[in-house]
Amino acid sequence: MFSAELERLRNSYNSHKTKSISWRRDQVRAMMRMINENRDAIGDALKKDLNKSQMDMELMELMCVHNDIIDTLDNLEERMKPDKCRKSLLSVMNTVEVRKEPFGVVLVIGAWNFPFMLTLQPLVGAIAAGNCAVIKPSELAPESGALIKQLVEKYLDPDCFSVIIAGPKESSDLINNHRFDLIFYTGGSFVGKLIMQAAAKHLTPVILELGGKNPCYVDKSCDLDCTAKRIAWGKWSNAGQACVAPDFILCEQAIREPLIEKIKEKVREMYGDDPKNSESYGRIVNERHVKRLRALLEGVEIVYGGDIDESDRYFAPTIVTNVKEDAAIKNEEIFGPILPIYIVKDIDEAISIMNDGEKSLQLSVFARDRKVIDKVTAKTSSGGITVNDLLIQHGELDLPFGGVGDSGIGNYHGKYTFDTFSQKRSVYESFTPELMNVVRYPPYSQRQLSVLRPLVFKSGPIPKPIWFFLKLAVIASAGVLMAYLYKIVTESKKFS
Known part of the structure; x- marks a missing residue:
């Protein structure tokens, strides 16, 4: 179904046009124009799909894409440069480096909860790294x-570039029956596992940005x-439909009721007495998800909210307690x-619960006690951790974003993002004169080994100033060294 489209992209990639820095810059700048010239249309689409406000569009969707574009344009030349590597004395005259090369034709699969950010932000890196791309937005956010x-x-x-609008059947065909050079997927772990299985047929590398039950200790x-x-x-930003939002709160008995009352107060401040009428409160993506969420209220005590209007896809901010052991909400990601x-009962029990089950995408802790913060950080594992805040870390471009274990593979x-979409290619170029290399060729002798050992076996870290003068000495005395090595080797082979 998609073979002709993919062949067209493959031919374009093989023409090497995407490898030039000018092409990459032009395409990234075009993305900036695309955003700036179509803010109203983007806002209308987000309003229809998720009832997002203008502020949500700017801060939760476009800001990260905008900043990634600026960061890319400012640093692209530097990121494309090869990484120089440390060299052994044997390679002191040679080039040893790692070049960043595009993978080829990549597949970027976006998510519905932040349909522009989670589709376009990885695309910025794919372009910057020199790839062609198939982009598949989520069908659950059709506008x-x-x-x-x-x-x-x-x-x-x-x-x-090609954008494919596809439902589950066509998406399955795209992933299972066509070969990509890398697949980047944002979504749930169930589909993530299916993508990984499909990618295994061709040993295609995958980046999986998933979710999980993010714990929050107060x-x-x-x-x-x-x-x-x-x-x-x-x-409750985006009506709770964020992969880094807290899935549940852990706290001691003494502060549970004060915390609940304070949260209620803050919800009323933000969304009014009836959030359904608030321009700032979003909607669930479709009625099927409203029904899924309604089912999660079985086996719990609702202490705040609980109002639902399926036809309007409205689900009120809801707080629940006294959750039964067999309640579905305990094990399923709420989203x-x-x-x-x-x-x-204490911090140790909270840490035990945090470590029970799969690792989360984001873990958070609210505390002023430094010992508590350090203990949670040291004794847990997650894709990321936030202290005394939520969501805000997503906007920091110098922080890698990604999960661990069941919450994802890779980061961006x-x-x-540039690194994720770049293949690290090792390059070794030899400029060593043959007279200096003769010591490595057979037939071997003990004298050869005694000469080679200090050149190739590490003896521990060498301070930079000493290493500099050592390299200088090797290069300056190259002529003398070549003559000496040649004499040793010829004499050893004559009498061995």
Whole structure:
């Protein structure tokens, strides 16, 4: 079904046009124009798909893409330069480096919860690294997907990029029956595993940006007012449909009720008494997901919210407690506006719960006690950790974003996106005169080994000043050394 399209991109890549820095810069600049000239259309699409406000569009969708574009344009030349490597004395006259080369034709599969950011931000890095790309927006955000297709076809090189709007059946065909040089997927772990299985047929590398049950520990030492405000913002932005939002709260019995009351207060401040009427509160992506979330309310006690309107895809900010052991919400990723709060006796029990099961994409802790912060950081594992905040870390381009274990493979943002879409190719160019190499050829003798050993066997770290003068001495005395080595080898072979 997609063979002709992929062949066209493959031919463009093989023409080497994508490898020039001028082409890469032109395409990244075109992405900037694409965003700046179509803000109203992007806002309309996000409003229809997820009821996103203008502020959500700017801060949660376009800011990260914009900043990644600027960062790429500012640093592209430097990122494309080969990395020089440390050399042994045997290679002191040679070139030893790592070059960053494009993979070829890559597949970027976006997600529906942030349809522009999670589709376009990885694309910036794919272009910067010199790849051609097939872009597949999520079919669950149809207005955004259709607009992405329209804009990419208008602004970017049509010989090197193709946007495919496909449902589950066509997507399965795309992944299972066509070969890509790299697949970048953002979404759930179930589909992520299917993509990895399909990629294994061709040993295609995959980057999987998944999710998980992100824990949030609230310590009694925290600033309760600030903590509640940031939890309310971090949990209910985009109606809870964010892979880095907290999935559940852990806290001690003494602060549970004060925390709940504070969170309620902050939700009312942000979204009013009826969030359904707030311009700032989003909607669930479709009715099927509303029903999925409704089912997660079985076996829990609702202490706040719980209002649902399926026809409007509205699900109120909801806090639940006293969750039964067999409740589905305990094991399934919520990915919505339901916030369970669990009681723990102390920090050690909280850490034990955090470490139980699969590793999360994002873990968070609210505390002013340094010992608590350090203990959580040292004794847990996750893709990332935030202290006294939520979501905000996603905008820091110098932080790699990605999961670990079940929450993902690989990372991106800023230079990490460029690195992700670049193959690291080792290059060794020899300029050593043959007279200096003769010592390595057979027939071998003990005297050869005694000469080679100090040249090739490491004896520990050499301070930089000493290494500099050592290299200088080797190069300066090359003529004398060549004559000496030649004499040793010829004499040893004569009498061996």
